[in-house]
Amino acid sequence: MIVASDLSKRYPGGFEALKGIDFRIAAGQLVFITGHSGAGKTTLVKLIASIERPTSGSLIVNGQNLSALRRSALPYLRRNFGMVFQDQKLLFDRSVLDNVLLPLQIIGLPRRESIRRAQAALDKVGLLQREKARPIALSGGEQQRLAIARAVVNRPTVLIADEPTGNLDSESATEILEIFAAFHQVGVTVVIATHDQSWVARYCPNVLHLDHGRLP
């Protein structure tokens, strides 16, 4: 459960990307955050994932108020989220499998168990046979699926994706959205930011439509 009230984010330099928004996302929901480029989608997604901190207002995730949290508690909160970044942030100096292992190393899972879980996650996105490849050798759609595998390997309660179909052809994009739909089906809360309205009709999600940092 994610509850925002009067949530604002002002970046250093003074730009106000979010201007006092209120919303509520129930556990297990599928939510789209839509809006024009620069509307504040990425900003909102980063606030939810506790990567950025709100300037004012409150954001309560799983009962914890993000604005009141100590800095040292942030890493542990972040582990509840699976994050697919807009620019993916894959690590190109290591194998596909090692990319997926990173979140498990962070929580200190023993290596054998980690590898088992990483392979299961790669299997879910159809990349198991590419585990030894370098991310650079993957197609755009495969890279996106790798980013998803890394996001879900930790079994997060909330899966967040920022423009996951951004540069993909419609076939790959459909594949990606089917993967998210499958996670939604098994009870994971899924939040997807996208400027592409065409998916909305198809999945009938809850929609937060941002316009210049405001919700209507």
Next chain:
Amino acid sequence: MSAWLAQHHAALASAFRRLLATPLTTFLSLLVIGIALTLPAAGYALLDNLRELGRNASGVQQISLFLSLDASKKEVADIESRLRSAAAGKWKFVPREDALKRLQKSEGMAEIVASLPRNPLPDAFIVEPANTEPEALEIMRKEIAGWPKVAHVQLDSAWVKRFDAFLKLGKLALWMLAGIFAAGLILVTFNTIRLQVMAQAMEIEVARMIGATDAFIRRPFYYFGALQGGLGGLLAALLVGAGLHLLAAPVADLAALYGGSFSLRRPGLLETGVLTAAGALLGWLGAQLSVSLSLRKFD
């Protein structure tokens, strides 16, 4: 507990991997650190051997104790009992008559001695001190000089004192040298780690955003610094050991020429361990400084 162990194990493994990933850089860094540590370590080995040499040579230590000419038999006995109670070591009493006789036996001295109206030589004790530490000798000299009827006390080898002063100076210089090179090692590590943090900016950024603690991010760098410094220290110990090994034969020959036997002491397991640990500690310190400064921009 197992998570904690797994994380430390992973950090150590990652540090090893980073060392092996760039063999040439690693080799050069180790060489720089190794050589930097070799200089003070070699200085230490040198001083250590000189001290050993000084200790061997001080077997010929003597204190000569000359009494006043008017000292009576009873006063001589008093000095002797003082020597005994001071546990001074071994001593020999040389009566003034014996001293004169010995002088007469010397080439060309007989006539001169015969022409003297009376014996100008005093009674004397030749003491071979039990404790030949330079400080102890000096203390004993001062004490004896204060006894009644002692006219003059002579420490027969002032060179021991000079030698000791020289060793002290050498030790000081060595500490300064060690300090400079320790700072050098910290700087080398600092720079290596700074470059690594820059090269891994992406990984650090991602790891932070998906829930890595500060400790998780810093740990591999600490291990890297300690590992690099420790290996450098080990290398230095090996270099010094090898150098002394090469010197061993010539030194033994030289000692034989002076009728002595002296063998160079090489760094043992303890010294090697200390050098390795010192390298590791300094490397860890450099990593600590570097990581603290370099990671600021990720906040």
